[in-house]
Amino acid sequence: NTLQDKKVIKLAHGLDMSHPVHKAMVFMAQDLEKRSNGTMAVEIYPNQQLGTERQALELLQIGSLDMTKVSAAVMENFSPNMKVFGLPFLFRDRAHIFNVLDGDIGKELLDGGQKYWLKGLGYYDSGSRSFYTKEKPVESPEDLKGLKIRVMESITAMNMVNSLGGSPTPISWGELYTSLQQGVVDGAENNPPSFYLSRHYEVCKFYSLDEHTSVPDVLIMGTHLWNDLNEQQQKWVQTSVDLSVAHQRELWAKAEQEALDAVKKAGVQVINPDKSKFQKKVANMYEGYKDENEIYNLINRIQKVE
């Protein structure tokens, strides 16, 4: 009887199983199963088995998948206010990020997705993205001049690289390794674990920790399922997610350190450039949002958070 009543939640994502975010989701699944006395379970499909991040979001809306994890950068095409996270140097430091995500603004943005049938449950830490290059180190924005930098398919990311003087080039993540190797692009940008796990450090020997953006990952449930759960079940899910979010921050910090150590050991020169030079170059991007009231308000509110 219990087996039939069991609510099995299908969760698909694009990362491999050694990734800290995957581990956090496994933690969440185990906690939920225990918390619900075995009446609820989460089945996880890693590695893009059920599609890319944007396809998974569509499957949530379609109703054939229950949960997914996507970058806020992908989420912004579904829930536009999320694009605020793509702004460079929005946060002062790690504490500032967590205060924003854990506070009212974070919660508001998670709930905002419901209008699009996507209920945000929590943010996983995705660190900060920095430039890595093939030929020469990036010590200041001047070094980016004329370099073709691979960016995500996002207007904000392209504007940022443009403002810094580089040439933003959208190339799919899967084609990036060979594109770097053959010189179609001169560099790319990502957080340390991705730089390490994608093996791009085999080709790019310079990593400049300018930490320009901090785009979190978002854990999302389709409203199809969320509205179908009773209050008790919703509470269980939210609690398990919250616990896994806290756990993931520890896992992430560890993974980030391990990744940096590993790439250094592989001969990558890790540079700590003067961030203020980069910050100055992109300051004008903020003014570009003056016409977009909602985003502009969000920016101001985020800056006021302690």
Next chain:
Amino acid sequence: MEYIPVIILVLSFVSLLLIGVPVAWSIAISSLLTMMVSIPTLPALTTVSQRIGTGLDSFALLAIPFFVLSGQLMNKGGIAHRLIAFAKTLVGALPGGLALINVISAMLMGAIAGSAMASASAMGSILGPEMEKEGYSKEFGAAVNITSSTIGLVIPPSNVLIVYSLASGGVSIAALFLAGYIPGILTGLFLMIVASFWAKKKKYKVGKRSSIKDVVKTFIAAFPSLMLLVVVIGGIVTGIFTATEASAIAVLYTLVLAFWYKEITVKSLPQIFLDSCGTTAIVMLLIGASMSMSWIMSYENIPQDISTLLLGISDNPIVVLLIINLLLLFVGIFMDMTPAVLIFTPIFLPIITKLGMDPVQFGIVMVLNLCIGLCTPPVGSVLFVGVGIANTTIEKVVKPLLPLFVSMIIALFLVTYFPELSLWLPRLFDL
């Protein structure tokens, strides 16, 4: 293990095929029926649509229409003819000379473009008609083209090996790339030997030995066409364009050359474009439909369940490796390569490392194995491309395919049980 989804999938698929439903629709309909077991009807219907649509949402797939198009332009524009005339003066006196040319050029093409489908579409549309003119059967030409195109996935650069590296949590891509050379070339040699024997048995025409004068004369005539290879390969290697973009450059180059030779007119262009669309669409529909099938197989955990079932049989290393290979060969019949790599790598990697096998070697074994799956009927993207472009049918290609398969399987087992074949080269470079 849940048996109902597997039974529905296999039963419906086989019966649809047998009563003559086109392969693409058989794949799509059986996937939909399987989805309806555990997903409510309306979402299931929508998911099939989404899979077919987004299955084509890939920049790398563009290589197919573009190489088909440039192949058509080469045939109609007199470029292919000049190239083949030159190639014939070189190897025309060997049995199966054109088949050998096909194997070598498909391997090269696949190796550089890193896409077996691109290679099969390029070589199929350039060499296929010429081989037919020389008296080769369409089916034999298609079979040679299909099998040799997949070898390029083992020879670097290879996107599938990158996918394997990601799924394995970081096996060195540089090591994988180096490891692929010897197994890839070995398999290619096997294919050439088989093709040569087959051509001899069928008594395909063997040309006379050419004089040096003929070689030079045809070389000069083919020179502008040969430059296409220089432009495409040179452009990729020097990083001017990606392998996918190279296919568009090939269209431009062949277009200019065909106009220069005055063998096509502006008026004939729309029909050439439309013909390429037709060939492309046959393949694309099959790919889109296979995406639905791979998706529902993952969703129902079918590959994982079958693995658990079979791997419980024995813990003898030789037997386990045999089971893994047979399992992958079987899965390759129904599933496309990328999803198979993503699903099976995490399942098998812990097992094979426990047996003491190097993950680099296993990557090559797995990709070589799934290469065979790409050409096995009824579901295989390269098979679809090869058959579609040769304008023949799957069941007619099976006969000439068989001996080529056998040689690939022999190569696979050599690579599985002799680690040096893959590991010698990376070790030489300390990787």
Next chain:
Amino acid sequence: MEIRKKIDKILGSTLAFIMAVMVINVLWQVFTRFIVGTPSSFTDELARYLMIWVGVLGAAYISGKRMHVAIDLIPRKLSEAKQAKLKIFVNILIIIFCLAALVIGGFRLVYITYVLEQYSPALQIPLALVYLVIPISGLLIIFYKISDILNKQLF
């Protein structure tokens, strides 16, 4: 038959046109990156969406031309009359699938992406427009198959 010819013609020119745009688009991508030095931001996305259109709309085109890859082992062993009946049955199966998955499922996909205001990342075009090709193609295939059955053009 008149209507069918007209549809063939429109479909054919649309496909040839999309194919031409695809080639120009990718050449433009190489040109802007390598010659101009400021890589275009939309060509990659446009190429992928045109690919979806060529593939899905092309499926209708090849259905009209009966150009599918099939395995005919059993049907060929039957008498001609039985073969014809079987072919009609196969066509009806295809019609049902296209109606259910491509037309109903496809339209629901268009509807969802439309009401949920989904736009593409680079070009900011509605995703509904991209997916619209699926129900259109479904309707065209149904049209071709019904016309095949009615005109007894089964082989």
